[in-house]
Amino acid sequence: MKRRALLTLAVSTLLLSACGQSTTNEASTDAANNGESELLQRINSGGTINIGTEGTYPPFSYHDVSGKLTGYDVEVSRAVADKLGVSVEFKETQWDAMLAGLDSKRFDMVANQVSLTTPERKAKYDKAMAYSWSGAVVLAPTDDNRYSSWESLKGLRTAQSLSSNYGELAERYQAEIVPVDGMAQAVQLVKQDRADFTMNDNLAVLDYLKNFPDSGLEIKLTAPASELRGSGLILRKGDDAVVAKIDEAMSALQKDGTLTKLSQQFFGADISKQD
Structure with missing residues (x-):
């Protein structure tokens, strides 16, 4: 009797597991059929985005006296993540290896004053709405x-x-x-x-x-x-829906004064607008 009860429990567990796996697979299949990227799925589900930055490039990306990673690009990225309703994890890397890290999917995007000025980079990467403008x-x-x-x-x-x-x-x-x-x-x-x-x-x-x-x-x-050259978050080419979401978040940060506030904090002037 005890053996039969254990066998029944085992079969029920397997069925529940199979149902759960089937549901997950169906959700992934539906997302794929809808043309959603894995990054877009994470954003839509309130997951975590990974951002590559130097961490040694003040005042854009550096560690303050307490050791906290901060800087204009870092704080703008945190504000964007907050607007998107996701968590953000920064992965520090040297500038020379940054775009290679993006290519290898070590992180989802780059926040490090990149403006995509060359035809080669424009063909390979997408830039979201600029959060800083600079020139001579x-x-x-x-x-x-x-x-x-x-x-x-x-x-x-x-x-x-x-x-x-x-x-x-x-x-x-x-x-x-x-x-x-x-x-x-x-x-x-x-x-x-x-x-x-x-x-x-x-x-x-x-x-x-x-x-x-x-x-x-x-x-x-x-x-x-x-x-003037505009710098923004840089992503691998082709994830238009994600770029659109970032643009929407950045536009909201522009309208509510967050970008201006961060500009004044780190530069004493508003660098977030082209004019």
């Missing part, structure tokens, strides 16, 4: 009033790395190049009056001015909106 700016002493237009750079001395895009841009406006190794040295030459100005990325300059408000320098010229 001219940094010079506050009391120097010679910068009425980009054409006014002609004949002035600019501290630039010869291999940078900004050095090429300065040459286009016929400025005299004073060679430097990087932005830190360029700023020092301007402050020492060994160069009239330096040109660099808007976000890098805003970060410098936020950290050194008494530098005696200010932004004199900013690239027009048409020349």
